[in-house]
Amino acid sequence: MSGGIPPEVEAELFGDDEYRAAFGEDLSFTLDLDKWSTGLDLDVVMDRFRKEIANAVKKEGRLRAIVRSEIFPRLPGRQQAFPEAGIYEVTPEEVSLIHERLLFRGKVDAVTGSSASHDSLPIGISQIGVAVVGYGGTSGAFSQRLFRKEMSSRSTDPMQEAMDYINMRQNRFRGRKDTMSRLARRGIRTYAERAALLSKSSAEWRMGLGNPCAHELLSGSGYMSLLELSLRVLRRLIHEHKKFVFVSDALQDRGFLTMGFALDAGEYVILETLQSDGEELVEGWQYGDRSKRLAWDFVRQSCPHVVKGLFRVSDHSPPRLFYAHREHFHEAACIAMADSILRPERAFPMLLDVAEMSCRSAFGDDGFLGLVHDAYAQADANLQYFSERGMRR
Template sequence: MAGRGAPDDNDLAGDGDYLASFGESLTQTLDLERWANGLNLEDIMRVFREQIGGAMRKEDVLRATVRKELLPLLKSRPKAPAGAGVYQATEEELKAVHEGVLFRGNVEAVNGRAVSHDTLALGITQLGIAAVGYGGSSGTFSQRLFRKEVTFQMDDPFKEAREYVQRREVRSRQAPRNKDSLSRLATRGIRTYAERAVLVERLQAEWRMGLGNPLAYELVTGSGYRGLLDASLELLERLVTQTQKFVFVTDKLEHRGFLTLGHSLDTGEYAILETLEAYGNEVLDGWRYDQEGLYKAEAFFKKFCPQVVMGLFRASNNSPPRLFYAHREHVHLAVRIAMADSILRPEQGYPMLLDVAAMTCHSVFGEDGFQGLVQDAYAQVDPSLQYLNVRKLRR
């Protein structure tokens, strides 16, 4: 199997796109004569105010046009799902969700964290998942993966030593393009799977809340691993058919066109946009499955993508819009749960339970504690610390 390039690789197509995006040519940017000497805070703040103010004024004009002209078309756009359009959640409805669902402990949220340590001798990845509700923590779950290349049995030490050198060099040369697929599998694929597995298998609340697209890209492609693909499709089928009462919310700038629509919403409004059928088709077009994997993925997308809808909500005019995903049979209550949890902090407009789960992960499975344990173990095994790399690499 092979996958498409990293998303950032194709953001800028060439010099023309660079000029259109930044308002100057790449040659101009590379000319050090045009760079400022030192750090003049007054000039920097003046430029920031000009650029931010100009961008905001343009967005205000765009928002008014989108609200007046485009939002009414959501109901009639091609392939719009039943119920597409804009809705208003009232203050009374959200209060009822607070009292009858959220604060009764009928919603639990899941979030995960991955931290890694990598040296020539050993790679260690710690995966942590936290589940929380307003009734308290529902539990934390963790796994630690140890990747080592050198085996203890060396029948031909010279041959194997040469192979290890070559293998490591090939991986290093491929890493900028492939982001090291084994590390990506551990830190993204397995973590994303574990979040949904905990949500489906370990939680008892009537409603479940997660982060991102429930049918996550790294799961429905298997990240290039058939074992992950097979396990993911079985798990996601259970999520859609058995759990059903779920809502997933994104925290990234995904689907920027839809988020532009979202900025035209007012406080308490939400929009139902489309099912995940188009998303499924995009995955099939962009990912190269093997024959059996393609057959399974096509069957999964055909059956389950129409059952999950994507939408937008805005908890406050002082916060950005959020993308959400829910089962089509429960979408209106699902988005009200997400909004009710989000208005607890109107300046954020993001479900508090997801942040509480993230903070729990950081507290229990944070990088500082993990790296401290690793360094202590190295010190006990090898006082010289010759294999321990404690410098943080530049990103």
């Protein structure tokens, strides 16, 4: 034992070796302010930036060659692989047909959601909105506003009632309840995006953001009602509609994204189904008996029908993860790539960007906070319940 740290605690402080391996120096060296630069020496900073980035890029180039020559050819033979696994190419003619017959004829709808929140001592308000858009000129916007209501036990003693509120607010951010409310907001938004694709769109193809079987939905975010409704919507999407494509804009599955940089422009690769991801999630999440059984049934029955892949539309842009039904993965990849090629520098479906802009326009922070400020002013509260940080945003 060193420094008075109990052995059982010291055993958990294992990050120093990993820090050294990641950054090439001891954490104690990093934390020594005498070793930090004084001011901003641009020449020194830029020289180090150039060297570090150049070395990283060269390493990625070597890695790319190995992935193309050694890893891609082995994809169909992987354990638990499926026949569709492998690398494919989308031709310019296919892209042109997707533009003419699907995208620009309004046969593809995309949806994204947004959320804005205000939290103060008296009340918490959350606004969740989704927008459905297509190139056909039609769009829909739907929203829900949640008001957190604090309830204290009814008491004839004003002093006791005041103490109940003080204790409740003091413990709000310490316990499971507030964490679960934040999870609920994310889960509701994610659910609403998928539900809107099914019930508020009539397009032949539906496009969404992220993993269709998102963590928030397969876990229910801790809420049985959300789990049941989420699984019902996802089953309809997977087993009945089938014509969907979801594209991720996050740096998730970085190992797979590393493989994606080995793709040439116009190529995509099918990696695996979502079964293993779903099994890992359900195994690690704390469910009740009934909710765990529902989640397991869904993973085993539905996740094998959804495939995960990567596409790349330009040598100068990053690869993107996408998800599609196993029966329609080639057309789904063509749609995602055809929409992404419209902005090759971003290499992300334009329809999803348009949906996001529409959602922000209808339900953005500025409009939401404007309504909140006005309501406080009408209540003669002005800005006394706004934090300084909140007012600066």
